[in-house]
Amino acid sequence: MNSLERIVAAVKLEKPDRVPVTPLSITRSLRVAGFTTEECLYNPEKMVEGKLAGAGRFEDDAVVAGSDLFVEAECLGSKVRVYEHTPVVVDYFIKDRSDFKKLKMPDPRKDGRMPYVCKEIELLKKKLDNTKIVVPVTGGPFTTASQLYGPEQLLIATFEDPEWVHKLIRFCTDVSLAYWEELIKAGAHAIVALEPFSSNTILSPGQYAEFTAPYLKEMFEFSWSKGVVGVNHTCADTSLIWDQMASVGALALQVDHPVSMRECKEKVGKKICISGNVHPIDYMLYGTPEAVYWKSRSVIEEAGNGSGFVLGSGCDLNPKTPEANILAMVQAAKDTVYNDDLTVSFIRESYARPVDMAA
Amino acid sequence: MSEKELLGRIRQAIVSMSVSETEAATREALQAGVDPLRIITSGLAAGLTEVGDMWIRRERFISHVLMAAKALNAGQALVEQKLAGKEGHYKATVVLGTPKGDLHDIGKNLVGMMMRAGGFKVYDLGVDVEPRMFIDKAREVNADLIGMSLIMSICLDKMEEVCKLAKAAGIKAKILIGGPATSEKVALRIGADAYGGFDAPTAVHAAKKLVGLAA
Numbered sequence: 068m069n070s071l072e073r074i075v076a077a078v079k080l081e082k083p084d085r086v087p088v089t090p091l092s093i094t095r096s097l098r099v100a101g102f103t104t105e106e107c108l109y110n111p112e113k114m115v116e117g118k119l120a121g122a123g124r125f126e127d128d129a130v131v132a133g134s135d136l137f138v139e140a141e142c143l144g145s146k147v148r149v150y151e152h153t154p155v156v157v158d159y160f161i162k163d164r165s166d167f168k169k170l171k172m173p174d175p176r177k178d179g180r181m182p183y184v185c186k187e188i189e190l191l192k193k194k195l196d197n198t199k200i201v202v203p204v205t206g207g208p209f210t211t212a213s214q215l216y217g218p219e220q221l222l223i224a225t226f227e228d229p230e231w232v233h234k235l236i237r238f239c240t241d242v243s244l245a246y247w248e249e250l251i252k253a254g255a256h257a258i259v260a261l262e263p264f265s266s267n268t269i270l271s272p273g274q275y276a277e278f279t280a281p282y283l284k285e286m287f288e289f290s291w292s293k294g295v296v297g298v299n300h301t302c303a304d305t306s307l308i309w310d311q312m313a314s315v316g317a318l319a320l321q322v323d324h325p326v327s328m329r330e331c332k333e334k335v336g337k338k339i340c341i342s343g344n345v346h347p348i349d350y351m352l353y354g355t356p357e358a359v360y361w362k363s364r365s366v367i368e369e370a371g372n373g374s375g376f377v378l379g380s381g382c383d384l385n386p387k388t389p390e391a392n393i394l395a396m397v398q399a400a401k402d403t404v405y406n407d408d409l410t411v412s413f414i415r416e417s418y419a420r421p422v423d424m425a426a
Numbered sequence: 427m428s429e430k431e432l433l434g435r436i437r438q439a440i441v442s443m444s445v446s447e448t449e450a451a452t453r454e455a456l457q458a459g460v461d462p463l464r465i466i467t468s469g470l471a472a473g474l475t476e477v478g479d480m481w482i483r484r485e486r487f488i489s490h491v492l493m494a495a496k497a498l499n500a501g502q503a504l505v506e507q508k509l510a511g512k513e514g515h516y517k518a519t520v521v522l523g524t525p526k527g528d529l530h531d532i533g534k535n536l537v538g539m540m541m542r543a544g545g546f547k548v549y550d551l552g553v554d555v556e557p558r559m560f561i562d563k564a565r566e567v568n569a570d571l572i573g574m575s576l577i578m579s580i581c582l583d584k585m586e587e588v589c590k591l592a593k594a595a596g597i598k599a600k601i602l603i604g605g606p607a608t609s610e611k612v613a614l615r616i617g618a619d620a621y622g623g624f625d626a627p628t629a630v631h632a633a634k635k636l637v638g639l640a641a
Contacts, residue, residue: 150527153580157529219532222489223496226443268624269488303606303624307484325624348579349611385579 070128070199071256078296078318078340080375082409086367088378088400089129089342090351090393093204094152095384096121104134104152104386111186118187119194125393126401128377129200130191133184136206136261139242140214142179143170152386161216164224164231170215170238175249188253200256202298205246207262208282209270211239218264225274232278240282244289257296259321260286266303266323275308280315287316298342302382306330313339324349324381329369336370342377343370345396352385356395360418363399371403371411429460433469436501440473441480443493445500448473452501462508470501471543478540478627488532491626495539516547518637520571521563521599523551525584533605534575536626541573544630545639557587564592564599570637573622573629575605582607586616593617600636604629 068076068084076083094104097117107114114134122130135154141147144160161167175181184203191201206214212235213221224232243260250258264270265279287297299317301308306326313320313335320339322331324346331341345351345366350359363378370376378400384393398417406412420426427435432455439447448470455465477494480486486494522538524531531553538548549567551559560572572592574585585608589601603613604622613621620636622629634640 150529153578155529155578219492219535222492225489226493267484267487271487271489274487274489346609348582348607349609352579352582353611353615385582387580 069197071197074128074200074377077374077377080338080340080373082374082405082407085405086371086376086378086400086403086411087128088397089127089131090125090396091131091347091380091383092121092125092127092388092393093131093383094134095386095388095393096125098386099124099390104154105149108134108149108154108180109183111183111190114183114187115190115194118191122195122199124390125397127393127397128400129202130195131259132187132191132201132203132255133205136204136210136263137214138180138184139206139211139239139246142173142175142181143211143215143242145214156214159215159217159220161235164228167231167235167238172245173242175246181246181249185249185253188250188255192254201254202257202259203250203255204259204261204300205243205250207260207265207279208236208239208243208286209279210262210264211243212236213264215239218269221264222269225270225278229277236278236282240285243286247286247290251290251293251295255295257298257319258290259298259300260317261300261302263302265308266301266305267307268303272307272311275311280311283317284315291316291318309335319377321379322381327369328366332370332373332376336375337373340375340377341370342379344379344381347380347382347384347388351380351388351392351396354392355421356389356391357418357421358424359392360395360399361420361424363396364402364413367399367403367411372409374405374409427454427458429455429458429464432458432460433464433472436465436469437473437476440470440494440497440501441476443490443497445497448497448501449504452504456504456508462505465505466502467545470498470505474498474540474543475627478630481625482627488536491536492532495536498539498543515545517545517639518570518633519547519549519567520573520633521549521551521560521567521569522573522575523555523560524553524575524577525581525588526554526556527581527584528576528578529553530575530577533577533626534573537573537575537604537622537629540626540630541633544634546571546633557584557591560588561591561595561597564597565595569597569599571602571633572599573602573604573633575629576603576607577605579607582612582616585618589617602629602633602636604632
C-alpha cells in the first residue's frame, strides 16, 4: 500500500496495512531543505522543494500544501506579516461594521497567495504521482471572519449583532467556496478547514451550531460533490462539539492534545476517521524520541482499533521540532499492522520505553 | 432596595452579559450611595468572577466572558467618575504581556480583567513585548508577578529569555506563564515559576498562589 492508499483506507474505515501518520510538519518540512517560511510563501517551486524534502526525510503519509489559515483574510484586505517564521494578521480589514460593504470578492486565480497554493498543489501532484495524499490547509469561514474583524470584536458581535455576523460569515463562505473550487481543480485530494476560533474553548456548542456548522457543512458538501475529502480541524478543546463536527460532511476530524483520543474514538471515531493528538510541544518539541515513540503508541492504542485513525500531532509543529522526534512518531506508525478484524498489533519496539512511561 | 440587593443586581447583570442592565444597575447603586469601591469589588468584579467559575465548569465560554467583560467595563467607567483618583487597595502587582512575536491578546486580556477583579494592580504591556521591557516594568513598579500568555510556540524562546533576564536581574517578581503553547513541562523547561493553565480563572488562581494570596 502506498501512502495515499493507506490514508484512503483509514478515511473509508477500511483496512490499511498499518496506521497512517501525518505529524503536521507543515513549515517544519521546509527546514529540511534549509528554507525559511518567508522565502517559500510567494515561491511555489521552493515551497514544493521544501515540502518534498520533508516528505522524503520523514516518510509520513501526507503532504500538506499551503502554510497557514490567513490566505483568505489576506486576500480580502487584512494585512499579514511573517513574524518569527509564521504568518500572522497584523491589521484587520474591518474596523467598523459598516466596512462590510468595502469587501470585494477576490479572484482565486489571481489574488493574494491563492494562486501560489494552487500552483503548489499542481507541482506536488506532478512530483508525487498519487503516491501520497496532497492536502491544502485553508481558513474555515468563522476563522476567516475573525481574521477580518478581529477575534474579540467578532465574538462580541455574535451577541450584539448576530445578523451582521451571519452576513460576514456568509461572504467568507462564498470566498472559501471559490477558493476551494480552484484548489480542487489544481488536484487536491482532500482539503482541511482550520477552525481554531470555533473550539468549545471559545464558542459555546450552541454558537458552533449557529455560526460554524452550517457554513462548514456547505464547504464539505461542495468538496465531496467533487469527490474531494473534507477534513475538519479544530484546535484546543472540542469534546463538547464532536457530534456536530462529525455531522457537517467532513470525512475526517483532527483533534488537538487537550482532549482524550479514547473518548473521541468512543463518541464519534467509529463513524468518522479521527486524527491526533500527540502534544506538539511537550512531546514533539521538548520530548525525547523515546517519549514521542511511546506516547504515539499509546495514542494508537487509544484510537487505532477499528481503522478510521491517522496518527498525528495535536497541531502544527514548531519549526524547531527535532527531526529525531518526528522520525520517532512515524516509526511508531510503521511498527503497526492492521489485522483482518481491524485491530492494530505492534510488530516491534523500535525505541526503549522511558522509565517514567511504564506500561 | 438594600445595598446587598443593589450589588446582587449588578452581579446578575454581568452574568447575563448585559451592558445596558449593568449600566442601569451601577447608576442605581451609585445614586443610592453605595461605596464606589464596593460596587467594583462586590458587584462588577464579583459578577465577572462568577462568569469565570461558570467558564471553568464549561457552562460559559470565552465568547461569553468577553461579553461579560464588556459589560463590566461599561459599569466601571461610571464608577470611576465617582472615584476621582481614589486608589483601591491592591493585594499584589502584576506586569502582563505576550512575548515578542505573539500578537494574540484575548487570553492575556481576560487574565488581566480577572486579575483586576481579584485585587491585583495590573500593568498590561500589550502584545509583542520585548523581553527586556517585562523586566524594566517589573522593576519600575516593584511587581510581585510577571504574567505571560502564549499561543504561538515559536515564541517560546522569548518567554525563556524573560525568565533568564528576570533571574539575572534579581528582581522579586515571580513568573507565571499560560495559554495553549505552554504547559507544566514548558514552565519547568524555561524556568518559569508556575503554569497558569489554559483559561483565565486558572491563571488567576495560580497567580494568587504564587504571591501567597491563596493556598
